[in-house]
Amino acid sequence: MNKKNAAGKSHTKWKILAGVGAGVGGFIAVGLLCLLILYKHRKRKQHSTSSILLGPTASSEPSSYRDPELGSLQYQTPIFSYEELEEATNGFSASRELGAGGFGTVYQGKLRDGRVVAVKRLYKHNWNRVEQFMNEVEILSRLRHQNLVSLYGCTSRHSRELLLVYEYVPNGTVADHLHGPRAHNRALTWPVRMSIAIETADALAYLHAVEPQIIHRDVKTSNILLDRGFHVKVADFGLSRLFPLDATHVSTAPQGSPGYVDPFYYECYQLTDRSDVYSFGVVLAELISSKPAVDTNRTPGEINLANMAISMIQNCHLEQLVDPSLGYQSDWEMKTMITLVAELAFRCLQLDTEMRPSIKEVLDVLRDIESGEYKPKKVVEADVPVREEATLLRNNLPFSPDSVTGRWESSSTTPHTSE
Incomplete structure (x- = not known):
């Protein structure tokens, strides 16, 4: 009788251990699966050719950043990671600089897929740079003409920096x-x-x-x-x-x-x-x-x-x-x-x-x-x-001004007024 009881207890013990092992194993499997999904999501987010609709991004922007003259953003634009563009321009090296304008500096870069591009880095001190960034993205995303520069993509508006990526045009201006x-x-x-x-x-x-x-x-x-x-x-x-x-x-x-x-x-x-x-x-x-x-x-x-x-x-x-x-x-x-x-x-x-x-x-x-x-x-x-x-x-009437000092503030309050 004692032997029977001992055998029964041993069998029950193995059942419990097997159940616990199966539970732990299942928990580990679920954890690994979650990690795999998260890894794939991050890789997809970082991939330079991933494309997202900019519409939801625009709608989440505070109204103070919206330009009343802009339409809704309905066009798909490839999104690049800041890291890839930093790498493409060798850390925005001065030796890669192509020129500088009123809104940003343009650098020559080479993407991981081999394309040579021009990367515009908008000035951080420009108070309305988000507006200019979104404006250029929307307009160039909808245009197709042999004599207009092509927009290859941009960073997310919430990226560390606002960067625009264009086709590289090699012969200057x-x-x-x-x-x-x-x-x-x-x-x-x-x-x-x-x-x-x-x-x-x-x-x-x-x-x-x-x-x-x-x-x-x-x-x-x-x-x-x-x-x-x-x-x-x-x-x-x-x-x-x-x-x-x-x-x-x-x-x-x-x-x-x-x-x-x-x-x-x-x-x-x-x-x-x-x-x-x-x-x-x-x-x-x-x-x-x-x-x-x-x-x-x-x-x-x-x-x-x-x-x-x-x-x-x-x-x-x-x-x-x-x-x-x-x-x-x-x-x-x-x-x-x-x-x-x-x-x-x-x-x-x-x-x-x-x-x-x-x-x-x-x-x-x-x-x-x-x-x-x-x-x-x-x-x-x-x-x-x-x-x-x-x-x-x-x-x-005056000719086109030679300078912009002190003459560019508008007191207009019409609905289409901007800047």
Whole structure:
């Protein structure tokens, strides 16, 4: 009997041990499974090609950071980890720096998948950098055009730093080649300059034609990148605006670069698509002259290139404006084309916005000039009062400002006011 009891107790003991072992084993298995799921989640979150919808992120942002002119963010954008981009740029090394602008520094980087990219690192002290970051992400995520720079992705808005990742465009900017560090190469012959003008106008015409319309608001030669074949990639959409449907203008404090800002916009705080046309007129003047938009080393009346160009065109002194290396004086065909482009620039630089052509008309005229098919409109008597009115307006409103000191605060309280 004692043996039976001992055997029974031993059997029960083994059952208990087996049950406890199974429970512990199950607990360990569940724990390992949880760790595996967590590991995979973290890896997926860190992976550079993971894509998330930015909409929920935008909706969680405090209203003080929201721009009333921004639409809802509905487009998928690849999200990069800060660590990968830090690695790609060698810790944001100064040797990788491509340039610096008003909102951030751009570095050349190489991703783990081998792609060479340009990484914009937004300045930390810029109080509205979140707005500019979200603005550029939304706009570039919806655009597809051969002459617009491509956005490859960005960091999360809640990342350690705000970083934007673009395609790398290797041949510098138009400004570099006209009057910057690459100007000595003299690579921009007149045919190349015509091509640059046409491709830039084509990119802007695309922006103005999409719905909702997009106003770039910072058109300038340092924002026009060039690839190795000297084809255009328009960049930097931090100041761009999605234009409300059926609106004639947006009331907003003037922003942009000195020398390029539409004087009407500067004076009246009204942004329209013709504001980009004015800036493009300054770009045309740069392509003709190889001179920067603002140069304090010039005489006081010529510090502003737009002012100089208008004066020389009106007084029939175009030869004093044109870059001598373009053959204006020696080649009749070249002289004809440059003169026609100068006349187009004059139209773009009119202070009355209604007198400026649309960017689509500018594009059509440039293409016709390049092909030799452009026929200038004859000036009839009915046109004379209009031209006189333009001169009077020119005396009453300022040119695009040479500096932005103390003139950029808006007291407007309209619903579309920003900055």
